Amino acid sequence: MLRLLWLIPALPLAGFLVLALFGGRFSRRQIVWVGCGSVGTAALVTALVGADFLRGFPDRPSYHQTLWNWIDTSGMTVGVSWYLDALSLLMVAVITGIGFLIHLYSVEYMSGDDGYARFFAYMNLFLAAMLTLVLADNLPLLYLGWEGVGLCSYLLIGFWYREPEYGAAAQKAFIVTRIGDTAFAVGLFILFTQLKSLSIQQVQTLAADAWPVGSNLAVIVAVLFLAGAVGKSAQLPLQVWLPDAMAGPTPVSALIHAATMVTAGVYLIARMHRLFELAPPVLEAVAVIGLLTLLLAACSALVQRDIKRALAYSTMSQIGYMFLALGVGAWSAALFHFLTHSCFKALLFLAAGSVIHSLRHEQDIFRMGGLRRQLPLTFWTFLIGAAAMSGVPFITSGFYSKDWILWSAWSSPLSHRWIWFGALLGTLLTGLYSFRLIFRVFFGEVRTPPSGAPGVAMLVPLVVLAFFAVTVGFLELPRTLGDLPLFSQYLSHVLPTIETIPGMDESVEAHEQIAVTCSALLGIGLAAVLFLPRANVADRLAGTSLGRTLLPFWQGGWGFDRMYDGLIVRPWLHLTRESGEIIDRCYESLVVAAESFHGWLSRTQTGHVRWYAATVAVGALVLLGLFAM
């Protein structure tokens, strides 16, 4: 069964090819069968392969499959080859599983759109690229997937191509991430030039042998890789594209900009963890970037009017948690949060999509309200998602993953106390912004009446994801609550387990957990005070002078857009507005000079004999004078 591994990325790719070439002639039903069928089959194959892999696990920790030699010349050998281990299996399972659910959801969500085939073609291509990214055995192949997902993100953000703003958002996403990608590519050049290898496993072994911990080269390469990761995962300072990326259809936001692609940076750092461990300063930077992003994005999420933008900022914030975990060396905790986040964030987006769908593409939460009774199932699933995101204790998956990260931030020797405090503040803000959405959208008076409830194809993914958003957390129970380290044991064959500072026993952990729980619950309570329609404190706060300055600042994402606009975009536009070309002008001036010279000379040909005689005489005199000298 393991030999079927290549089918996992190949099936969505085949789906894409079929839809791209013949999609125009297919009926909707056929499009659905190809688009969803290919992904569903890929999910099934993943189940088979995964079962087979786990049967031999952990005696056989990885499986390697080479299809053909991609580049093989002059000392560079790069294969199209797959590498399956505990980490990539986890990623593949999430991608195909959630990918299939979101495809299913899209069948109904996109049913009124005339670009039906195009939509499923792009989505299939995205899955193929994403699976290539996580299964790649070597860095160029990973880069292929990396650029591939960026491309699909571009295509899907700009899916409704008739709107120029959507196109601008799509371009922005592609170009901003490409800046990170280019840094990543330079990292590859250095790695290859120094170590003569590009295989992910081999190159890290070589690096560990060749470079001492903290050596310059290791730090430079790690920084460049981090730049790539930061771009893809929308972390500071390349985070500006994600909020605008919400221009795409909601299933796209759920799949690409929440559950899978934006976590590629987390995957990259986890995959290259041996390299990052050689560069402790960079690891610290990862944690700080994560912390800053999580706080800044949380504040911005708190004040958005557009439900999807609010969720986008919350995604940035949650990925900030993952980066923080990676930075403090809690590799498995980061991946665990990835897993739970994929479930609850996909759920939140799909539930939000169901609201938007019912309200005929209304996205402003100030025009929503009272939908609790009108869309009960959507309400309950959204509630589960929001609870999981804010980490409601014991019953939601988000609690377990976030608790693990905070405990690591407290107990890891790589961490600092202020990082923990920052992350704690983050949990409060998370509760606040998650339940702000709940109270604004589902409580209070009905502002826009819904036009019909979502159908089966949309409800099934919601219910399934809600189920997982609750249960997936039980895969890893902390020492104080049941002590079931299934997930960390599973990943311990790939990622190093976290060390703790001595003296961090269970009673300390229990106290720390109580603090985290209180903070999250406090956030939810505060949300009730601020945003429940009857209290209406929030609007009064916004009216104060502080509120009036902070609100637009946070809404605009802390002025990053304006800063980049002034520093980069405007100078660039100015540079490219001058369409005349300097070098060409030099050559053209030659032509002008020759022409004027010719005009000047031809003016001497007057046809007057007197003039000719005079010039001959003067010329003769000058020549004679010269000879005489």
Next chain:
Amino acid sequence: MPRPLLSARLCYSAFLRCNRMVLWLLILIPLLAAPLAWMGQQWSRHAARWIAIGALSIDLLLALLLWSQDHRFQDSGHGSWLLESQTNWIPLWGISLHLGLDGLSLVLILLTAFLGLIATVASWTEIQVRVGFFHCNVLLALGGVIGVFLAIDLFLFFFFWEVMLVPMYLLIAIWGHEQRRHASFKFFLFTQAGSLLLLVAIIALALLHQQASGRPSFDYADLMGLTLKNGMGWWLMLAFFIGFAVKLPAPPFHSWLPDTYTAAPTGASVILAGLLAKTGAYGLLRFTIPLFPDAISEFAPIAMGLGVMGILYGAVLACAQTDIKRLVAYSSISHMGFFLLGAFAGTELALQGAVMQLVAHGLSIGALFMLAGALQERLYTRDMRQMGGLWGAIPRVASMALFFALASLGLPGLANFIGEFLVLFGSFASQPFLTILASIGMVMAAIYSLAMMQRTFFGRKREARIERDLSNIAFGTLLLIAVLQVWLGLYPRPVLTTTMPVMETLIQPARPSSNLIHPPSEFLPSSNSFTSHVSAP
């Protein structure tokens, strides 16, 4: 054995036996078909087109047959040709009809025949006046290009170099767009000035050979054995470099290109960007780098710097354009910058990437010009400010344009990526700083490619007019190029192994004396007497 298979076998072995003639056939078929195409105009409207297609198909087939003898490429390199044909021409001056084929020339000949077909298809609807003469010129130019790729006698080389120039000039001057007069003059002046330098340098080399060994020679192998005094080598190298860099083009000799590419008819643009640029590249690889190894080692950083300048300068200006064809033209400068960077990096990886870049760029730029031509035919404008929202109206044009825009921005999995990446990987070893600068070009490529898509095909539609989409033939042709792009992007091995032996010898330009017909030691006096010779007058 079944009869047809047997006869195929027999044909094939006969073909192998007259291999040497094959080299001449490759050149002569298009050259001889040219007047035929002109005359064909009288018989029917499409006769000229079919004659051109027929001749180029035969050429392509011949080249493919040669390529199928794959195993023999392992031992072909500089000085050891896969196929060689030599006949005396003007023995007094040491000029002979000397053709030689190795991996590099074969790959480029395949590209020539293929792009020639593309150019013919691209002109199918566009060219309606003097169809015969148009195809006559196309075939003459292509014959010249193939001759350039095969000639290893420098006199013969220069002959073909000029053969391809005049028909090109006519193509632009007669069938071009608005600015054709200005553009064709500019093209002619620039390339002629480059050629003049080249001619002087070639003659100087032949004379130096006479001084060294007593008889002039234009033969590649003889001239490879020449030891040049340092200063002299430098100046001759510079002449060879500029002569070829004009064609490439590299800044600051590129200024003819945007005007010319834009004013030329689609078919000629395809040939100009896809093939004429490659003759410059080929000249650099075949002559400039191996003939002057000492001077090159000093000059390489400058050439690489010019390459990077081309990448960035071309990309910035591509972003500034509103004319879609000019945008593509500037992007071409940017892409050939990658070639220049790789060609002078001095590592095998970079050289392999540079050759791959030639092939990939030839394919992508050909397709892009075809698409720009298709847009102009439908909208009667190339101004992107007057386009927009065309995706729904002409989905075939739009989807193909998207594909080739992605190819041109270097999306992994397509051929351009292989070229650019190998160049960057290879150059990083010798010039890390320049390589990092060059990689910024990848971001800029994304900017101008996506801006082109946005302004043309996305956004709101300007007019409600319904345009007709691509014809099946045009669409099929573009699809074929797309398939080739994907194939070479995922499996570049066929090209890379073919050119590998040539590139291997290029990085060690120390003259392999055993391969030479006239070992340098026999004819060359000691370097002292050589210097005195030169300084005597």
